[in-house]
Amino acid sequence: MKAVSFDRYGEPRDVLGVTDLPVPEPGPGQVRLRIRLSPVNPSDLLYVRGHYSGVEEHFPSGAGFESVSIVDKLGPGVEGLTVGQRVFAHNPDGGNWAQYAVVPTLLVWPVPDDIPDEQAAGFMINPATAILMVRHVLAVPAGSWLLQTAAGSELGRMIIRLARHDGIRTLNVVRRPEAVGELKNLGADEVIVSTDGPIDEQVRKIVGEAGVDHALDPVAGPTGTEVFRSLSENGRMLLYGSLTGQGISVGADPRLTLSGRRTLEVFWLGYWLPRLSQLGLTMAGLIEEMSTLIRAGVLENSPGERFGLEEVVAAVVEAEAVGRKGKVLIVP
Numbered sequence: 202m203k204a205v206s207f208d209r210y211g212e213p214r215d216v217l218g219v220t221d222l223p224v225p226e227p228g229p230g231q232v233r234l235r236i237r238l239s240p241v242n243p244s245d246l247l248y249v250r251g252h253y254s255g256v257e258e259h260f261p262s263g264a265g266f267e268s269v270s271i272v273d274k275l276g277p278g279v280e281g282l283t284v285g286q287r288v289f290a291h292n293p294d295g296g297n298w299a300q301y302a303v304v305p306t307l308l309v310w311p312v313p314d315d316i317p318d319e320q321a322a323g324f325m326i327n328p329a330t331a332i333l334m335v336r337h338v339l340a341v342p343a344g345s346w347l348l349q350t351a352a353g354s355e356l357g358r359m360i361i362r363l364a365r366h367d368g369i370r371t372l373n374v375v376r377r378p379e380a381v382g383e384l385k386n387l388g389a390d391e392v393i394v395s396t397d398g399p400i401d402e403q404v405r406k407i408v409g410e411a412g413v414d415h416a417l418d419p420v421a422g423p424t425g426t427e428v429f430r431s432l433s434e435n436g437r438m439l440l441y442g443s444l445t446g447q448g449i450s451v452g453a454d455p456r457l458t459l460s461g462r463r464t465l466e467v468f469w470l471g472y473w474l475p476r477l478s479q480l481g482l483t484m485a486g487l488i489e490e491m492s493t494l495i496r497a498g499v500l501e502n503s504p505g506e507r508f509g510l511e512e513v514v515a516a517v518v519e520a521e522a523v524g525r526k527g528k529v530l531i532v533p
């Protein structure tokens with residue numbers, strides 16, 4: 202079979218290539234998948250760069266955490282799945298950018314028939330993150346403001362639609378002025394551009410001097426620091442990415458640290474999925490909640506350009522192109 206692989210961390214365009222490998226055999230508790238579509242997500246590229254702590258270092262390594270696939274072979278003793286079934290699969294080591302992959306059955310979930318492949322390919326990472334952050338971890342009440350950065354990302358757009366659906370007002374930060382109108386059309390209440398001035402000053406002009414009670418940031422760096430400065434004295438912020446590759450500073454301003462009880466919390470889906478019961482959820486319930494919202498267009502992925510395995514370098518370049526439209530998909 203053909204598979205994308207790399208044998209050292211580095212820039213994805215420099216280290217990714219396609220190799221011929223034997224079709225893998227599933228062991229006990231595992232299933233072999235024939236991959237249909239796999240998205241290129243920021244976490245895939247973080248892993249290739251060696252910046253993703255969720256996977257132990259192993260080389261040569263595959264890439265690609267999510268996919269919609271067909272069950273091709275069951276390992277010894279595996280029950281509850283059938284050959285030929287269409288499933289969503291999380292590949293914990295990366296490796297879904299390949300014709301076949303072997304993954305633990307615990308990370309394979311049948312997809313409802315009416316959810317098309319383009320939606321099922323990105324079924325878990327972004328939709329589950331949107332639901333868990335907004336509804337269950339921050340638990341933003343209807344009527345209040347939710348501040349978010351990288352609002353034009355696939356996940357940011359889902360958050361805008363989910364917030365609108367739940368009666369939450371969104372205050373969205375983008376880096377490109379061209380994105381403002383697009384996000385307003387999507388249902389964003391307010392959109393500000395990070396280059397128009399410090400985010401906290403822009404936010405207070407809109408929501409008032411008290412600041413916001415809830416914020417989400419995957420950008421970090423100066424943007425994340427300004428988001429922390431936008432919080433009200435009881436404000437809570439989830440940091441869920443580092444698109445700048447930089448840290449954020451919360452202690453530099455004594456006016457923020459010697460008053461109130463602002464909270465900065467890291468959000469990682471990989472932490473929460475095995476702990477759903479702490480949020481009063483089950484995996485079956487979460488899948489039902491996601492499916493309903495995908496069908497309603499609220500948590501819909503917008504499919505972008507498609508690339509074959511041999512075109513993986515073009516795919517990863519397109520995935521990080523400024524102003525890219527839709528989620529890039531690998532079609533093995």
Ligand SMILES: NC(=O)c1ccc[n+]([C@@H]2O[C@H](COP(=O)([O-])OP(=O)(O)OC[C@H]3O[C@@H](n4cnc5c(N)ncnc54)[C@H](OP(=O)(O)O)[C@@H]3O)[C@@H](O)[C@H]2O)c1
Binds near residue numbers: 326330524
């Ligand atoms: N913690 C978790 O469990 C978890 C789960 C899912 C996703 N995430 C994170 O969520 C974020 C969005 O994911 P996605 O799949 O929606 O990504 P995506 O569709 O690829 O979108 C990336 C977005 O980030 C913006 N961006 C890129 N670099 C930036 C920078 N240096 N400063 C400001 N904005 C920047 C881009 O802006 P332009 O539109 O201007 O190009 C684009 O809108 C990623 O950081 C991802 O790692 C985290």
